[in-house]
Amino acid sequence: MKMSPMFLWGAGLVALWGVIALAAPMLATHDPYAIDFEALLQAPSAQHFFGTDNVGRDTFSRVIYGARLALYIGILGVIAPMLIGMAIGLTAGYFGGWVDSIAMRVVDVAVPFPFFVLVLSIVAVLGPGIENYFIALALVGWVGYARLARAEAIVLRSSEFVMAARTMGFSHPYILFRHVLPNALSPVVVYMMTDVTLVILFGAALGFLGMGVAPPAAEWGVMISEGQIYISTAWWISFFPGLAMVLIGVGFALMGDGLAKMLRIER
Amino acid sequence: MKSLRFIVSRMLQSVPVLFGVSIVTFLLMIATPGDPIRLLVGVRASEETIALIRDRYGLDDPILSQYFTYLGNLLQGDLGASLRFKVPVSDLVGQFYPVTLFLVVYSIILILPPVVVLSVWSAKRPNGLADQVIRVLGVMGLAIPVFWMALLLARFFGVTLGWFPVSGFGDTFIEHLHHLFLPALSTAIWVIPILTRNLRSALLDEMNRDYVLAGMSKGLGEAQVFRTHVFPNSVLPTLNLFAVIVAYLLGGSVIVETVYAVPGMGKLMVDSILARDYFVVQGATLVFALTTIVVMLAVDLISGLIDPRINT
Numbered sequence: 001m002k003m004s005p006m007f008l009w010g011a012g013l014v015a016l017w018g019v020i021a022l023a024a025p026m027l028a029t030h031d032p033y034a035i036d037f038e039a040l041l042q043a044p045s046a047q048h049f050f051g052t053d054n055v056g057r058d059t060f061s062r063v064i065y066g067a068r069l070a071l072y073i074g075i076l077g078v079i080a081p082m083l084i085g086m087a088i089g090l091t092a093g094y095f096g097g098w099v100d101s102i103a104m105r106v107v108d109v110a111v112p113f114p115f116f117v118l119v120l121s122i123v124a125v126l127g128p129g130i131e132n133y134f135i136a137l138a139l140v141g142w143v144g145y146a147r148l149a150r151a152e153a154i155v156l157r158s159s160e161f162v163m164a165a166r167t168m169g170f171s172h173p174y175i176l177f178r179h180v181l182p183n184a185l186s187p188v189v190v191y192m193m194t195d196v197t198l199v200i201l202f203g204a205a206l207g208f209l210g211m212g213v214a215p216p217a218a219e220w221g222v223m224i225s226e227g228q229i230y231i232s233t234a235w236w237i238s239f240f241p242g243l244a245m246v247l248i249g250v251g252f253a254l255m256g257d258g259l260a261k262m263l264r265i266e267r
Numbered sequence: 268m269k270s271l272r273f274i275v276s277r278m279l280q281s282v283p284v285l286f287g288v289s290i291v292t293f294l295l296m297i298a299t300p301g302d303p304i305r306l307l308v309g310v311r312a313s314e315e316t317i318a319l320i321r322d323r324y325g326l327d328d329p330i331l332s333q334y335f336t337y338l339g340n341l342l343q344g345d346l347g348a349s350l351r352f353k354v355p356v357s358d359l360v361g362q363f364y365p366v367t368l369f370l371v372v373y374s375i376i377l378i379l380p381p382v383v384v385l386s387v388w389s390a391k392r393p394n395g396l397a398d399q400v401i402r403v404l405g406v407m408g409l410a411i412p413v414f415w416m417a418l419l420l421a422r423f424f425g426v427t428l429g430w431f432p433v434s435g436f437g438d439t440f441i442e443h444l445h446h447l448f449l450p451a452l453s454t455a456i457w458v459i460p461i462l463t464r465n466l467r468s469a470l471l472d473e474m475n476r477d478y479v480l481a482g483m484s485k486g487l488g489e490a491q492v493f494r495t496h497v498f499p500n501s502v503l504p505t506l507n508l509f510a511v512i513v514a515y516l517l518g519g520s521v522i523v524e525t526v527y528a529v530p531g532m533g534k535l536m537v538d539s540i541l542a543r544d545y546f547v548v549q550g551a552t553l554v555f556a557l558t559t560i561v562v563m564l565a566v567d568l569i570s571g572l573i574d575p576r577i578n579t
Contacts, residue, residue, distance in 0.1 A: 109287030112559040113552070114518035117536070118291075121552045124540040125298045194409065201412055205522055208414050209537055224415055228526075231418055232426045242415030249410025257406065 007258025010193075013251030021067040030058035032065040032218045041234045051236035053226060059236055063244050065218040070200050070248055073130065077199035078192055080138035085145025090184060092146070093153025094176055103146065110143045116202055120211070128211040133203060141195070148191055152184035186263045193256030197249040204245060220245050273571050281564055288560070292553045293337050297330070299545045346553070347546030351539065356550035359535060364554060366436055367524070367531035369443060371516045373451040374458070378512075382462045387498075389463075390470035401463055408460035413519050417453040417526040424449060434528035450527045454519040458512055465508050469501035476500075503570055510563040517555050 020027060029049065036056030044051045050059035092103035110118075122136035123129075156162055156179070165175045206212030207221025215222050220241035227237025321327055328336065340346075346356035389397035425433035437446040473479070474497055482492040521533035528534065532551050539547035 105283065105287065108284050109291060112284065112288060112514070112556040112563065113291070114514040114521075114555050114559065116518035117521060117552055117555045120521065120536070120540065121295055121548055124545075124548050125295055125300075127300075197410055201410070204412055205414055208412075209522070209525060210541065221412075221414075224412070224418065228418060231422045235422060238415065238418055242412055242419070245412050245415065246407065246410045250406055253406045253409045 002262070004258035004261045006254050007262060010251050010254025010256070010258055013247065014255060017067050017071060017248050017251060020064060021071050024064050024068055028058075028061035028064045030061045032057065032061040033216060034058070041230065041237075043234075044236055050240040051234065053223075053234070053237045054230060059223070059240055062218040062223060063220070063240050066220045066223065066241060066244065067248070069213060069217065069219045070204070070245070073133075073203040074196040074200040074248075074252070077134055077137050077203065078141070078195045080134065081141030081195070082145050082188065082192055084138060085142035086149045086181070086184075086188060088142060089146035089149025089151075090153045090176060090180060093150035094157050094172070094180055096154075096157070100150070103150070107143050107146060110140065113140075115140065116205065119202060120206070120209075123206060123211050128206075128214065130203070130213050133206055133212060137199065141199075144191060144195070145188055148187050149184050152187060153180055156180045156183055186259075190256050190260045190263065193252050193259060196252045197256075200245065200249060200252075270572060274568060277567055277571065278564065281560055284560060285557075288553065288556045289338055289341060290334070292549050292556075293334050295552065296337070296545065296549050297333075341553075346550035349539070349544055349547045351542050351544045351547070356546050359547060360532070360550060360554055363530060363532045363535045366529060367517070367520050367533060368558075370447050370450055370454075370520055370524070370529065370531060371513065373444070373447050374454045374516050375512075377451050377455040378458055378462065381459050382466060385459075385463045386466035386470060390467050390474065393471065401460065401467065405460040405464055408457055411457065413453055413457055414522045414526050416456060417450065417523050420449050420453055421527065436530055446527075447529065450520075450523045450529055453523050453526075454516055457519060458515060461515075462505060462508065462512060466501060466505045469504045470497060473497045473500045503574055506566055506570055510559060510566050513562045514559045517558060 034057065036052070039048065039052045039056040041054055042048055042052040042056075048058050048060060050063060052058055053062075088103050092100040118140050119133070119136045122139060123132050126132035126135060162175055162179055165179055170178075203212055204219070204221030204224070207219045208225045210225070213219040213222055215226065223241040224238045227234065227239075227241075230237055326333065344357050346360065348355050349359055352359060385397060385401055389395065389401050392398065421433040424430050431449050432446050433449065435446055437443050474493075478496060479492055482496060483489060517533075520531060521536060523529070524531045524533035525537050532554060536548060536551040539545075539551070
């Protein structure tokens with residue numbers, strides 16, 4: 001398989017963020033939580049690369065530490081939806097019949113809700129916080145994975161090798177795990193790359209609205225919200241965390257696009 | 268006759284979805300911690316008042332009959348009452364919903380021209396400059412946080428240049444257009460790449476069809492074949508994406524309205540969550556879902572009427 005340059009660029013960018021997150025204590029020039037009343041709202045300088053916020057915390061160090069939270073949220077947030085979606089989608093597509101009908105009616109009901117609105121109202125009921133965001137994602141986010149996995153399973157169900165496995169007397173669960181699942185995986189993985197971007201984005205949006213990670217955490221959405229009232233005088237407080245989000249999101253999006261190209265998946 | 272049957276059957280298909288949606292919002296209410304009625308009437312309300320309201324919303328009944336009470340109330344347009352404003356939620360919806368609708372329609376109007384231009388341009392020269400631009404925009408568009416973009420636009424066009432107001436809705440139609448320009452632009456930036464990609468691939472598919480060759484061999488100009496045959500045929504697949512886009516825009520409106528302090532459903536919802544005004548949150552969620560269902564239905568009906576192959 002020829003490596004797509006897009007995939008390599010994306011993977012490089014994501015790897016870079018991984019290194020930044022792991023090496024945060026070494027890379028940060030200041031303590032991300034240290035309040036310094038001698039250095040309030042200072043513009044970017046050699047001392048403070050990205051300036052300081054309204055209580056004198058160093059924005060550069062906070063952005064660096066924010067990478068940890070972003071990757072944690074993005075990667076952990078897609079696991080449960082993927083597992084649930086795969087399980088439902090593969091079962092529904094492979095067996096068909098009433099199992100499929102029920103699963104698809106549930107999907108039909110989930111589709112009209114704007115994704116972010118539903119996540120928001122679930123978090124509203126459960127209370128703010130990152131754990132509840134994960135629960136909301138598990139409840140809502142599986143739908144996309146289920147649709148993809150189901151479409152694959154329907155095609156694979158009538159493929160020759162599955163038929164052959166049936167005639168040889170293998171059980172349905174065995175065929176599902178050993179033959180259908182591996183072959184249905186590639187579109188799901190491509191979708192997952194885009195999903196990581198969205199999960200990071202929505203997580204930060206929750207932080208921005210005051211319903212995600214609680215302040216004073218060095219979380220990018222929280223930081224953007226903290227800089228909001230200073231945007232006309234101290235733009236750097238909100239600007240740099242947002243830029244970091246774009247760069248991490250572009251990394252995963254490029255990986256997804258490149259992978260789709262390599263695997264020849266229509267999107 | 269046939270198209271009437273199509274319209275009716277398609278509308279009937281929405282009924283189970285509507286039931287499902289009402290079950291979801293009902294469950295949201297059930298899962299709410301604490302006693303919503305106690306919150307509604309305040310701590311000093313008498314036991315009789317509470318009993319009266321509990322009876323009104325059937326809160327002491329088994330869950331299934333609670334659901335039917337809820338459904339019955341919904342069908343009469345009763346979405347409960349707001350704790351904060353002390354008015355029925357339906358009144359609030361009537362007041363805030365038009366603003367959001369204005370914002371969504373406005374965004375769509377801003378989205379369509381660049382989508383058509385960019386996709387036609389790039390489809391005519393695959394892998395040309397426009398194609399590269401769209402690829403970059405597509406990747407960026409996905410990754411840009413809407414609330415951050417909204418803040419930057421407000422700072423640059425609102426504060427630095429002073430061209431647009433950065434909050435509120437205004438009083439006249441012209442003022443609405445002026446106030447909502449930046450909010451609409453913030454959401455549009457996100458959606459343009461998605462739609463462009465879609466329309467572009469539809470155009471490329473159609474351009475390789477036999478009828479294009481046939482048309483040109485009959486002496487029609489390339490431009491004319493494109494205008495009268497390729498383009499109309501490519502619109503349908505994109506139209507199907509429209510309901511998804513409206514859902515995106517509604518979700519985005521929640522964030523954008525908060526940044527720009529636009530008095531729409533999104534801001535109402537966020538403020539109500541922070542104020543624990545649960546009936547409003549639930550009502551807003553329901554209204555958002557209903558909007559998407561109506562758009563989905565409209566898109567299906569329109570594509571069915573344009574393309575007779577669909578309505579069988």
